[in-house]
């Protein structure tokens with residue numbers, strides 16, 4: 001058992017978990033909303049520490065990150081549990097599972113980094129469920145990864161307390177934050193969480209050195225109102241800056257939300273056009289085939305720099321992190337060496 005961090009003991013003897021704003025108060029034996037943090041004998045333990053539900057080698061574009069070493073592979077994994085309750089969860093078989101159901105194996109940070117090195121991955125991605133709930137393991141993994149020259153990627157809903165986020169992101173190189181909607185009503189009813197802490201995380205991230213991209217999964221009839229998409233994009237421009245990439249991605253019916261159709265590609269294209277009108281430089285569509293909506297263009301001269309199809313790279317013209325046509329720097333982190341064209345395929349390494 002791994003004793004967790006981020007907790008205090010209340011006067012009534014219960015443990016208060018201070019990792020995320022859900023603020024669970026746990027009597028002895030009780031687990032939090034996320035299932036993987038439990039009061040055992042008066043100590044909070046992380047049941048998820050070291051307990052991956054499996055590993056896959058993903059293209060970095062799948063996280064999605066389009067401006068963070070494009071064309072590279074990333075060892076991706078998560079644990080059971082989640083601190084949100086999204087009715088539309090696209091990874092619900094992992095996030096809503098109990099550890100015992102998933103028969104998760106225990107891995108040390110060294111073993112995981114060994115696996116990444118063997119698989120030829122220059123980065124680890126903490127993903128599939130929200131790594132906030134296994135912050136202790138993510139931090140230890142990140143330390144090991146950095147010692148051995150690997151990068152770290154955190155894929156999250158950003159529902160985390162101020163104190164914990166400072167410690168977590170001190171160890172991360174890049175993050176994709178899933179901004180699930182731009183109304184408190186959606187957050188409260190559909191995700192069982194709140195929007196304000198997520199916006200705080202995003203504003204705060206914009207002042208750090210962590211490379212940040214934002215995703216908005218568009219669900220027909222729930223968060224695809226054009227006015228909402230515009231307001232979301234304007235907020236990103238105002239609070240994070242126009243260079244933060246924004247991904248509008250397609251929903252597919254899943255978990256407790258089988259009554260909604262998949263997102264029409266036109267909805268994504270419309271939102272993308274609006275966000276660009278609102279002043280964002282890099283806006284993408286995702287989970288659909290859309291060469292135009294997935295191409296990275298120079299913010300200064302509009303020359304196409306990286307052409308993609310879904311997660312595959314079809315052409316790459318960035319030179320030393322800049323546009324070869326006009327010399328303007330492209331926002332993000334880029335390798336000095338040319339990037340080979342990629343298939344965008346995932347390789348499973350035992351995703352159970």
Ligand code: SF4
Nearest residue numbers: 017020023024032034
């Ligand atoms: S991390 Fe888990 S236990 Fe802690 S407050 Fe959030 S949901 Fe509750």
